[in-house]
Amino acid sequence: MSIRLVIADDDVLIRESLKIILSYDKEIEVIDIFENGKDLVDFLLKNTIDIALVDVRMPILNGVKATYEIVKNTKTKVVILTTFDEDEYIREGIRNGAMGYLLKNTKPDKIIETIKIVNNGIAVIQEEILNKLSSNMMDKDNGKEKIDKSLFTERELEVMEAIAEGLSNKEISKKLFISEGTVKNYITSILQKTNLTHRTQIAIYYIKGFIK
Template sequence: MIKLIIADDDLLIRESLKIILSADKELDVLEAFENGKEAVNYILTNNVDIALLDVRMPVLNGVEATKEITERTNTKVVILTTFDEDEYIDNALKFGAKGYILKNNAPNEIINTIKMVHKGNSVIQDNVLERLKCNFQNKNEIKLDKELFTQREIEIIKLISQGLSNKEISSNLYITEGTVKNYISSILNKTGLQHRTQIAIYYLKGNL
């Protein structure tokens, strides 16, 4: 059973999500909150697998809540919002969100995203990813020399671009998840990038 909480300042959406998600036998909706601060406080004292967060909320918004949750707990964050502005997308991913989808998705898409993130995958809706790619393309046109990276780092870059999670990469390369995280940190430092999605975009655009 996947234990999750919801945070959305719109009462109707919040209660609708509770009903929809609770209908799935694999999901256990623990609580629903109207702001990010309440969500963070609950997660700090309870075992929560997934936090489904809106972006624009009072007291503490979804992006700021994501930062606190990922820094202080093992709970995975999925951003569910009506907004696809570049700043929100980039910051939410930079702070560790594992999913970013829009509210206009069908209920089964939201449920599938929650389950995929729980399994260790990162999920970004296609049109959100396109916005991120376009924004990233305008800012980063420098092509990096492959010699900057070790052979293992290049292997990991390729696997990240295929959408593999750290767990899947560790299994594929027969190394620990901790070692994978260390390699990703090294790649980010060498490229000046901020999160794994940017690594994938960098590679897919042919800048490596």
């Protein structure tokens, strides 16, 4: 069964190019494209879509606000497209529940790979974006560690570190010599203790502190 996907970007060249590129993959079906966040949200409220590829800067309703509405009201998973200077939007996107974050200059095969990973329920944040966010957080916090490690067991901290490294549940289970089910249980515990909602937030939280 193909991945049902929509694209939202106010740049007609980008959205049409993405539509053509992604349509070449037999596992992806591009259902529609949109030029603003409002039209995107209105469509998703009435249609079952697996993945929404969403630009940050759009008229009427921007990408991060659209993400909030999508995550709150639908089962569609959001992958945000961003430029390198939009880290404030990225942090807001994380809080709003987006599951993927890619730079606009990302190669097509990486975009396709990310779409498939996110469709399987695993959050993906591009390394360049993660590094920039962690660097900015360090600058703002003057290098002070904000995580209260006493909240977590040693194993939970190991799982958080592995998530921050971008490892999947399967890879974490192999690294720590525990079952995937046990990994999931640790992640559930971490989410409850931190009041976060998904893996990407855990990664940012672990690297430089609380994201709420």
